[in-house]
Amino acid sequence: MAAFLRLCALVILVFSLVATSISADLNANYYKKTCPKALSTIKTVVEKAVAKEKRMGASLLRLHFHDCFVNGCDASVLLDDSSSIDSEKNAFPNINSARGFNVVDEIKSAVDKACGRPVVSCADILAVAARDSVVALGGKSWNVRLGRRDSRTANRTRANTNLPSPFLDLPGLLTSFKNHGLNEKDLVALSGGHTIGFSQCGNFKNRIYNESTIDPNFARTRQATCPRTGGDTRLAPFDATGNKFDTDYFKELVKRRGLLHSDQALFVNGASTKDLVKKYSGDRALFFADFGKSMIKMGNITPLTGKNGEIRKNCRKVNSG
Ligand code: HEM
Ligand SMILES: *[C@@H]1O[C@H](CO)[C@@H](O)[C@H](O)[C@H]1NC(C)=O
Ligand SMILES: *[C@@H]1O[C@H](CO)[C@@H](O)[C@H](O)[C@H]1NC(C)=O
Numbered sequence: 200m201a202a203f204l205r206l207c208a209l210v211i212l213v214f215s216l217v218a219t220s221i222s223a224d225l226n227a228n229y230y231k232k233t234c235p236k237a238l239s240t241i242k243t244v245v246e247k248a249v250a251k252e253k254r255m256g257a258s259l260l261r262l263h264f265h266d267c268f269v270n271g272c273d274a275s276v277l278l279d280d281s282s283s284i285d286s287e288k289n290a291f292p293n294i295n296s297a298r299g300f301n302v303v304d305e306i307k308s309a310v311d312k313a314c315g316r317p318v319v320s321c322a323d324i325l326a327v328a329a330r331d332s333v334v335a336l337g338g339k340s341w342n343v344r345l346g347r348r349d350s351r352t353a354n355r356t357r358a359n360t361n362l363p364s365p366f367l368d369l370p371g372l373l374t375s376f377k378n379h380g381l382n383e384k385d386l387v388a389l390s391g392g393h394t395i396g397f398s399q400c401g402n403f404k405n406r407i408y409n410e411s412t413i414d415p416n417f418a419r420t421r422q423a424t425c426p427r428t429g430g431d432t433r434l435a436p437f438d439a440t441g442n443k444f445d446t447d448y449f450k451e452l453v454k455r456r457g458l459l460h461s462d463q464a465l466f467v468n469g470a471s472t473k474d475l476v477k478k479y480s481g482d483r484a485l486f487f488a489d490f491g492k493s494m495i496k497m498g499n500i501t502p503l504t505g506k507n508g509e510i511r512k513n514c515r516k517v518n519s520g
Pocket of ligand 1: 260295298365366372389390393397399
């Protein structure tokens, strides 16, 4: 038994050393010398964009997630179609859905101007914009780790397979997150990103017309703007406060008012995820703290660092040459 415990301790030690060496590639002070104005410049543009349209905060948060789950956080999601790029923007989870690309362009030109040259990667812009968006809508800040570089490739096929579907049950969601080094707690905390933003009717109509794990009053309310046939692009907020980063998303799940099948699965499919949902629904400080920790973990997914990749001049295109 003692030998077994020692072995366990050794395994844990080795794993944590490996984990630290991966995330140690990124650090919060990365641009301190090369562009001290980088972070404040990004924040200014994000705040302006969110003031103009609150939903933009949600859209920017989602872009970072959709970047990190496909080839790591390397801004692959931002590349437009070209002769060498099969754009991830055309993958099913993104097409007619992912948005905020113009704001990213705006941030990029403001940052390059403030720095005097292109030193800040598009991948880091996504990570910082996600954090600034959450803060602009009422969430708590975290220290974004920086130093990611931008890819010279994209993979539409992988965007189709790696981004989780809203029709998944808990096991599928857990597998998807585990494939990216994220655990059950990360899944529940990060799903809390759905405390802001909107979904199109086509993604939840089966749930509101066919499922039994739903509050019937909530189903009726949603049916009023999401018809049985047609109207697939009509929007509904994930929770009643779609422009506020708060714990309402989890409160709704407890009442069986989750919008997506995958949202409600966290509460009805598993005992420990259910416990976490309940905890977060009543403990804002805990949710905010765990969300920040899990965002840092998500932001550490296989970044390009050192001499790998490049710093794009235009987030939509790889540099020429
Ligand atoms: C757990 C698996 C997840 C699934 C199945 C999922 C699925 C979806 C779907 C279907 C939409 C609506 C898209 C549309 O109708 O156009 C959406 C929106 C959104 N997702 Fe997720 N998502 C997941 C996890 C996450 C994570 C981890 C984050 C961020 C931390 C996130 C942030 C968002 C945000 C903010 C929106 C609203 C975007 C907007 O209004 O523009 N999601 N998600
Ligand atoms: C894209 O990803 C798929 C699935 O992982 C892989 O088979 C394919 O080779 C990749 N394509 C490119 C262009 O990297
Ligand atoms: C409800 O389920 C039936 C049977 O699976 C399916 O044919 C129908 O399209 C579903 N309704 C909606 C609105 O998704």
